[in-house]
Amino acid sequence: MRKNSIGIGLTGLGVIGGGTVKVLLGKPEALARSTGSQLVLKRVVEIDTTKHGAMGIPRNLFTTKFSDLLNDPDIDIIIELIGGEHPAFEYIQDALTHSKHVVTANKEVMSKHWSELLSLARKHNVALRYEASVGGGIPLIAPFQEDLIANDISAIYAIVNGTTNYILTQMAKEGTDFAVALKQAQELGYAEADPSKDIDGVDAAYKLAILATIAFGTEITPDKVYNEGISRLQARDFRYAKELGYAIKLLAIAKRTDNSIEARVHPVFIPEDFLLAKVDGVYNAIDVEGDLVGKLIFYGQGAGPSATSSAVIADIVSIAQDINRGTITLPKLPSAKGRTVKPMSEIETRYYMRMNVADKPGVLAQISRVLGDHNISISSVIQKERDPSTQLAEIVIMTHRAREKAVQQALEETQHLAVVKEISNFVRVEA
Amino acid sequence: MRKNSIGIGLTGLGVIGGGTVKVLLGKPEALARSTGSQLVLKRVVEIDTTKHGAMGIPRNLFTTKFSDLLNDPDIDIIIELIGGEHPAFEYIQDALTHSKHVVTANKEVMSKHWSELLSLARKHNVALRYEASVGGGIPLIAPFQEDLIANDISAIYAIVNGTTNYILTQMAKEGTDFAVALKQAQELGYAEADPSKDIDGVDAAYKLAILATIAFGTEITPDKVYNEGISRLQARDFRYAKELGYAIKLLAIAKRTDNSIEARVHPVFIPEDFLLAKVDGVYNAIDVEGDLVGKLIFYGQGAGPSATSSAVIADIVSIAQDINRGTITLPKLPSAKGRTVKPMSEIETRYYMRMNVADKPGVLAQISRVLGDHNISISSVIQKERDPSTQLAEIVIMTHRAREKAVQQALEETQHLAVVKEISNFVRVEA
Known part of the structure; x- marks a missing residue:
């Protein structure tokens, strides 16, 4: 059963919030065509009430209290764009508990409180959408x-x-x-x-x-x-x-x-x-x-007010369409069991190593021996700059695939070789 | 109201059809988890009934008659993968008219018969999805x-x-x-x-x-x-x-x-x-x-059996989810009015022109004059190869933005200059 109007409350009138309001106020006909309803901005939580002028938001929509969104029966969807973990997490919890659909761009809250928030949304039969939390406007x-x-x-x-x-x-x-x-x-x-x-x-x-x-x-x-x-x-x-x-x-x-x-x-x-x-x-x-x-x-x-608002609005439209179809797409909980995250020490990849070593024969043999002891084989070595005054040379080593733990241990030992002045950097290589 | 099983009929057991069947038969649990129903391949229309062996399709699913899909009340979704305009267009029409949801990868039929098919789907309250028709597995x-x-x-x-x-x-x-x-x-x-x-x-x-x-x-x-x-x-x-x-x-x-x-x-x-x-x-x-x-x-x-089947299956899953939610996402008809397609002669872009001309002074002045008469200004000219035996030189001209019609007329005139042996090629430039 189609609603003539779907009410929206917003908290967080920063860069992305401003971009989102601009679209809500600037494209009402297109949004109504897409959803079958007027999407009406009902309330904006913002401490700085002078912001309304520049954004063309009627002053009477401003409130300083988030609870005004929760308690407004005409607000169907709450948009959380304040960012950061707190109080955004609590705001989203409150919104879901009050059976408001939620759209957020908050990667920190979503990644840290994933299953709690998704379960809460499912429990209250409301949508929780977060397309804008990753990759700005890129659909992911x-x-x-x-x-x-x-x-x-x-x-x-x-x-x-x-x-x-x-x-x-x-x-x-x-x-x-x-x-x-x-x-x-x-x-x-x-x-x-x-x-x-x-x-x-x-x-x-x-x-x-x-x-x-x-x-x-x-x-x-x-x-x-x-x-x-x-x-x-x-x-x-x-x-x-x-x-x-x-x-x-x-x-x-x-x-x-x-x-x-x-x-x-x-x-x-x-x-x-x-x-x-x-x-x-x-x-x-x-x-x-x-x-x-x-x-x-x-x-x-991946960022910026316009691009990110593209994703926020897409989420709002999707919820509005669901409301009008009488069916809410509940967020999906992770379903696969039994997989654990591998400790970093266990990963295998190739490595780039840059070091300062004594500029004399036999140095490379010593380094190769340490690496070899840890089953790390070298794919190439390049001697870069040499400094006659310090008798040091910079070398770059590229390895074949090796285990992180072995590489860390080998670097630790290499560092203690008398001929090695410094391990200047090491970077993993994906190919 | 959830259905335990959703029946699928398929016509066109070519490369993409084979890829799709492989997924339907190979990932039944995952598909059931995504949709809430078993997706059951009920019927496959194929003249070559020897194909079933290699694909592991039970022989009794084969039929040579498309009408067997239309008349099977257990088939909810028909997948059209025969390609080409006819009889695919008629098959899709028949399927929609029989209130079957349709998934197709058919770019020719969809692009040529767009509004007729979409209107038919809307009339019979069924879905018509065609993600695989463009870009293979790329979500578009x-x-x-x-x-x-x-x-x-x-x-x-x-x-x-x-x-x-x-x-x-x-x-x-x-x-x-x-x-x-x-x-x-x-x-x-x-x-x-x-x-x-x-x-x-x-x-x-x-x-x-x-x-x-x-x-x-x-x-x-x-x-x-x-x-x-x-x-x-x-x-x-x-x-x-x-x-x-x-x-x-x-x-x-x-x-x-x-x-x-x-x-x-x-x-x-x-x-x-x-x-x-x-x-x-x-x-x-x-x-x-x-x-x-x-x-x-x-x-x-953008092609290939696996990648394309990824899109076909996504469409099937989407329809199955809709069936189980009791709401069908009807295809959207184009809504914008009043825009017409600009004739090619009216477009404006930059141009690359390659021509064979007499290798003597003053030739470029003649060509520039013709182009200039048509308001085409040259951004660069490069003389490429010269052939002493024929006294010809190859030149490449890059223009600034110009109108297609003017460029075509100018090339026509240039071609008739005595010093121009041949306009060898011209290519539009986008920057």
Whole structure:
């Protein structure tokens, strides 16, 4: 039974909230055509009530109390766009408990409180949608859950953080060091004043947790995702990568075997002819591998008010359509049992190692012996710069596939060799 | 009210049909989990009844008569995978009229008989889904109709034909001529014995008609799509393109302005740093531009039994879920009125022209004058090879934006200049 009007309450009038309001107020006819109802913005929770002017929101819609959304019987859908874990988590809980449908872009809350929130939504027979939580406007959640439903997904390789991808692109193209590229990103508004969640890989880990949970049907919380940021990378790593035919990207990687899952975020060398290697600037790209579909890549703007509001509005429209059809699509709980996340020490991949060593014969033999003792075989060694004044040389070693634990132990031992001044960096390689 | 079992009838046991049956028979538990019902293959229409052995289909499911699907009350969904316009169109009509839900991968039927079939499905209150008709396993129809619903889509640039993309990739990488690359594609099974629908751009035009109709909400039939194939391209066009910083791709392009639509399939020069320029081999990629979401690209396998069956099964699952929820998602009819397809002569773009001219002073002045008379300005001219024996030189001209009609007239006139031996090729440029 069709409703003439579907009421919407919104909390969080920041960048994405502003973008969402702009669409709700700016495209009423198109939204009504898509849903069969007027989508009416009923209430906006915002402490700064002066914001309404610039956004063209009638002043009387403003409230400072979230409970005003909960208690308004004309509000069917609550949009949570305040971000951060608290109080967003409690707000979403309250909304679901009050039988309000919820749309959120909150990757932190969704990844950390996944099953609790989904169960709550199911219990109260309401929808909980979060397409905007990963990849901004790029359709991912719905395609994973619907279009790829016949597939067993084996792997995800994703660039899901625009800030770090911008910084890495600058480092690669301009030869700048990390600190310079970060400052530039901050000046352009691509990085926040406190950029730690982005550059440390935390934001990407939230997003990977969501994607991997959906793709593999096993709940993966962010604490299970290994994460390592980009601040150790130096301009010379990019030079050497390029010489070797690789690009460096911060990848969020999830892989499934029969009974275990890898979930990790860290810088990766990828061959420069991979499409992901060509994803530059603030763009995101998500490569997913399914048994039927093979390799699929979704590419687009992973952030920004317009792109993200595209996903928020799609979720609202979907719920409104369901309301009018009299059937609510309840969120799906992870169904696969018995798979555990593999400890990082157990993963296997290839490695790039850069070190400063004594510039004299026999050094490489010593290093190779340590690596060999740990079953790590070298695929190539390149001697880069040598400094006659210090008698040191920089060498770059690329290994064949080896186990992380063995590599860590070998690096620890290598570091203690008299001929090794410093292990300057090591980066995993996916090929 | 949930059904324990949902019956499926299939017509067309070719490559995609075989792939679909493999999934239906191979993943029954997963499909039951997704839908809440057993998806049971009830009947397969196939003249060659010896096929069942290799596919593991019980012999008693085979029939040679399509009417056996129509008259079986246990069949809820009919899958049409025979391809081609007839009798597939009549089969789909019959199925809808018999209140069977239909899933098809048939781009020709869908693009040519769009509104008739959609109206018929709506009239009989059944679903008609066709995700597999464009881009194989790449999710497109559902993302366009659902995830991008808040967007005004302004343009689509798509590589939707794997055969031609394979041929163009070979020509670019190996420097082979068209005939050689085509033969190679045929030997590898990437091109059919009669490859005309692929290489002439007809297949891409069907797919573009479908995507543009959905994206713009205006019915665009294939006869409205300009199409030009790839057989005029020569190895030297790829060499010159590369020197100028371009790749050559067969693009399906649709653009919308307020009251008109461009819809065209033809070879295009695109800057080599565009992601679409990196899409090689049989892969497909669809670039869509929305007012909110900006640029989105979907990349994956556009053909093949597994990838395509991924989309067919997703459609079946979606219908089965709807059946169990007691609500059918009826196909949407195009809603936008008043937009017409712009004649090809009216489009504006940049052009690459290659010609053989007399190798003497003043020739370029004559050609420039003709182009100038038609308001076409030259952005660069390169003299390529010169042949002392014939006194001829090959020149390549790149123009600024110009109108197609003017370019065609100018080329016609240029051809009649005494100093011009031949207009060897011209290709449109998108940048």
